[in-house]
Amino acid sequence: MKMMGSSRPLTWRTTLFALTVGITSMCVAFYYLFRKDEEEEEDDDIGIGRSQMAVIEVSVPRDVVARFIGRNGENIKQLQSSCKARLRFKDDSGDPSSDEPRVLIIRGSSVHVREAELVVQKALCQMPPVFEEVITVPEWAIGRIIGKGGSTINQLCKNTGAKIKVNSEATVSAEIRQITIRGSKEQIDSAMSKIEEIVETESERRDKQKTSVRPRSLPTSRFPLNSWFNIFVTHVESMEYFWAQLIDSNARELDIFTDEITQFYLKYNQTGNRELSVGDLVATKYTDGDDAFYRGRLLSVNGEMAVVQYLDYGDKVDVEFKDLFPLESHFCSFPFQAVRCRLSGIRVMQNDLGSEPLECVKSLIRCAEWVPVKAKFEKQVGDVYELQVVTQEVRRCHQ
Numbered sequence: 001m002k003m004m005g006s007s008r009p010l011t012w013r014t015t016l017f018a019l020t021v022g023i024t025s026m027c028v029a030f031y032y033l034f035r036k037d038e039e040e041e042e043d044d045d046i047g048i049g050r051s052q053m054a055v056i057e058v059s060v061p062r063d064v065v066a067r068f069i070g071r072n073g074e075n076i077k078q079l080q081s082s083c084k085a086r087l088r089f090k091d092d093s094g095d096p097s098s099d100e101p102r103v104l105i106i107r108g109s110s111v112h113v114r115e116a117e118l119v120v121q122k123a124l125c126q127m128p129p130v131f132e133e134v135i136t137v138p139e140w141a142i143g144r145i146i147g148k149g150g151s152t153i154n155q156l157c158k159n160t161g162a163k164i165k166v167n168s169e170a171t172v173s174a175e176i177r178q179i180t181i182r183g184s185k186e187q188i189d190s191a192m193s194k195i196e197e198i199v200e201t202e203s204e205r206r207d208k209q210k211t212s213v214r215p216r217s218l219p220t221s222r223f224p225l226n227s228w229f230n231i232f233v234t235h236v237e238s239m240e241y242f243w244a245q246l247i248d249s250n251a252r253e254l255d256i257f258t259d260e261i262t263q264f265y266l267k268y269n270q271t272g273n274r275e276l277s278v279g280d281l282v283a284t285k286y287t288d289g290d291d292a293f294y295r296g297r298l299l300s301v302n303g304e305m306a307v308v309q310y311l312d313y314g315d316k317v318d319v320e321f322k323d324l325f326p327l328e329s330h331f332c333s334f335p336f337q338a339v340r341c342r343l344s345g346i347r348v349m350q351n352d353l354g355s356e357p358l359e360c361v362k363s364l365i366r367c368a369e370w371v372p373v374k375a376k377f378e379k380q381v382g383d384v385y386e387l388q389v390v391t392q393e394v395r396r397c398h399q
Contacts, residue, residue, distance in 0.1 A: 054110040057090075058120055059101040063130040063182075065089070068123065079123065083116035084108060128184040135192060136176045139267075141199045142166060143259040145179070148252075156194055162187035164195075175267075223339065223377040223385055230372040231387075233365045234338055235314040241384070242365060243314025245337040247372055254312060257334055258292055265293040268325055281327040284308055287317050295327055295336060311336035344378040344386040365389055 060068060069076045069089075080087045085108030092102055106116045137145065146153050146166060157164050162183035181191045223229065223246055231244040232251070245251050265283050276282060276298055283293045296308040299316065306321045343365075366373050376388040 053107060054113045055105065055107050056113055056117060058104045058106060058117060060104050060124065061101050064127050065102050067127060079119060083112055083119055085112040085116035130182060131185055131188055133181045133188045135179050137179060137199055139175050139177050139263055140260055141202045142177050143256050144198050144202045145195060148255055156191060160187050160190040162191040164191055225377055228374055228376045231375045232370055233367045233373055236362045236367045239361060240342055242341055243338045244341050250335055251337060254337055261331055262292045265325055276324055276326060281332065282308060282324045283327050284319055284324050287319060298324065312338050314338035339385055340383055341385045341387050344388050
């Protein structure tokens with residue numbers, strides 16, 4: 001006779017589930033055990049017995065939390081030491097931009113907790129209030145205010161102590177941009193003063209660049225004589241000729257300058273310019289989906305299509321004529337960065353050798369890899385600079 005209610009044999013699935021639940025429970029138990037031990041050790045550090053411990057919570061405005069804590073926690077550590085109580089903000093998983101206050105937890109003996117609460121409230125009352133100021137600046141100055149990779153605006157925030165935020169979109173006029181500054185009155189005044197200095201400096205620079213007529217040529221970046229220098233190879237034209245940028249202060253300014261051109265032409269009112277003629281300087285986008293605008297020269301026109309050479313990189317591309325815009329005069333004084341070059345002592349007797357040798361040349365001189373290549377100027381023949389070039393790729397090729 002079978003016994004009623006006998007248990008079913010355990011399957012491997014049942015066993016696995018039981019093990020999983022058990023391990024999870026153990027982990028949770030160990031976490032709270034260690035957390036409890038840690039808190040007890042901290043309480044011991046400030047001389048609190050478990051039976052004497054009291055806990056209170058204090059609301060702290062979110063705007064002053066960073067100043068309350070201090071650099072590397074210096075302020076809150078000093079308060080904790082003087083009051084002999086433990087101060088810690090409750091974990092904040094909410095929206096950082098929320099206006100909800102943060103919760104400060106004070107733990108310690110009843111006497112020390114009450115003393116700490118009074119000290120905290122006094123410290124909060126003595127903190128200067130946070131103000132907000134919205135200013136407007138010309139659209140053309142935004143690139144200088146932000147800086148490459150946000151370097152300038154980050155430095156402004158660090159130096160002034162204010163929070164500075166540039167509106168991501170221009171105003172309705174498309175010529176000015178709003179900047180929001182938050183902090184004490186002194187911090188805001190300092191930030192506004194430094195921003196005004198940047199705008200004034202950029203305005204003076206732009207005034208110097210303006211000319212009465214739109215030129216058909218630009219000053220060219222020159223290579224230094226009798227010395228080694230670094231270049232970026234931007235485009236290989238053929239087995240014999242390539243284009244390069246000298247790595248100097250102008251090269252570092254090019255990204256900011258390109259941002260300024262892009263911001264200007266994204267809001268340009270005209271849709272193409274039929275008055276453009278071959279040889280004119282133009283602004284246009286690149287053809288691979290890049291949204292930035294670059295300086296170029298119109299080389300030829302065939303119906304609705306045109307050939308443009310990019311003056312800062314050297315390559316030639318086919319673009320739609322309607323996508324070309326006249327290059328404004330204030331974008332013409334900055335030297336164009338691409339210089340036509342040739343390897344010194346090398347002459348190619350036949351250029352139509354197919355793509356494989358050309359790709360080898362590109363690899364040897366690190367074309368479009370944005371890797372510095374060491375070069376030395378030998379001589380100039382017409383508009384071509386003959387260079388000695390040394391790269392690791394070349395040395396491996398000769399081994």
